[in-house]
Amino acid sequence: MTRLFILLLSREVKGYLFNTNKSWFALGFFLLCILIFPLSLGGSEDLLKKISISSIWICALFANLISLESLFKEDYKNGTLLQYHINRIPFFIIVFTKFICHWLFTGFPIIILSPLFLIFLSGSYENILGLFYSLLIGTPLFSLIGMPISALTLGSAARGPILVFLTIPFFLPIIIFGVLSVNSFSSGSFSEYYLLCAILSIGIIFLPYITIKILKESLE
């Protein structure tokens, strides 16, 4: 089982690494989004300082959203998923490898680069650690929530608009708690972190399970 997991994981990672479009798309989108914020504020330093955390969160959300489309698409189109299904490879391995890879190539670089961008957007240094932690809990949640919706919309003609329309309402609680947690970090209260952790620990059990159900339904 462990071998199978490693095998699939390395296949996924290779898929991302050799396909430069796929691996750099989310991060590039994030960078461009970040660029928009200072430019659209008309050079107002104060305003930028106030919204630096929110803008990083918003950009992380959109980067995640935009990369959701390619999550299952290729494997569904060229029949790899069907092959997995026929060969009785347990679906939870597939779903978890997909999830880990998606997070590794969209969430992880953003988390690593977030302190840099906070300074870039003239945010205060106190918030660096808070933002780092909150993104660390929040971005896997984005990937987790996006997975079932991405699986749901497989095979639809108008996939992009549906995906955007359906996913954003489900991302809202995460972004609300994420931004609030950074704000309350400096005052020493961690209640939002605990809430995000609670959502993550529930979500990591149930959302892959729902995804598996949906994928099976779509393959039959």
Added chain:
Amino acid sequence: MIKYFHKFANPVRFLKLAIPIKKISGIAAFFTIFIGLIFALLLSPPDYQQKETVRIMYIHVPSAWMSLMTYGFIFLSSVFFLIWRFPLFLILAKESVPIGIIFTFSALISGALWGKPTWGTYWVWDARLTSFLILFFIFLGLKLIKDTFSNSSKGNYTFAYLSLVGGFNLPIIKFSVDWWNTLHQPASIIRTGGISVSNEMLAPLFLMALGLFFLFIYILLVSVEINIKEKSLINFRDSLKNN
């Protein structure tokens, strides 16, 4: 319970039961809304704080109630569809989406129009208003799914699962927005408790709610009838072609 459902899961048998109910609820909806409007606009007294603007409540609150009820209905029928796989439940769930959109939209619009004279603005990022806006977007998403997948079995499951997930997500959204709101707007413009509702105000409120409920049933049953008859028509044509 299952036996009972089986009996009415057959579309033809369901229609036999549904058509009289449709007619009765249509007439009932017309009269209750009519009487309710007379009560709401003429007979009910103006509030001592909000004066005449309180009359907006009689359309705003019932449509808000009804949009929540519609979502609950969609949620329940999707659950039943996923458990027992009767297509009738799916038709019921799908056909109530446009009604839900209209109820939510009218609640939002009348709420905004109520807000202007009482609070001075059309829109506040209050917890209740925000979560209602999100409910509206979830309804729109369901409509999008319903239209793009048309009638494939894949689309059916997508719809059912999505309404299920949305149903679980709505309380979470409400909770998160509440949380966000209490931290950022300690001096909320909307007073909790609002207006003291007297008996004379309850009468038009419940009449309008009842009227909208009958209206919901009427539109739903008409839509279901359209759906079933359309399907039988298509089947009939296919059989003609095959012969």
Added chain:
Amino acid sequence: MIQNILDFISMDGNGFYIWISYFIPLTLFFSLVLVRKIKLNKILKKIKKNEL
């Protein structure tokens, strides 16, 4: 008499909000009912034609 009606319409100066907030939802409900009714009648007609 006319003054009474005008008073009723103006509703203490908030008539605009009240009437619009009643008008929009009611038109929406009515138009949805109308659309569904027309569609149903069309289908019923087609079914009749096919069976004759």
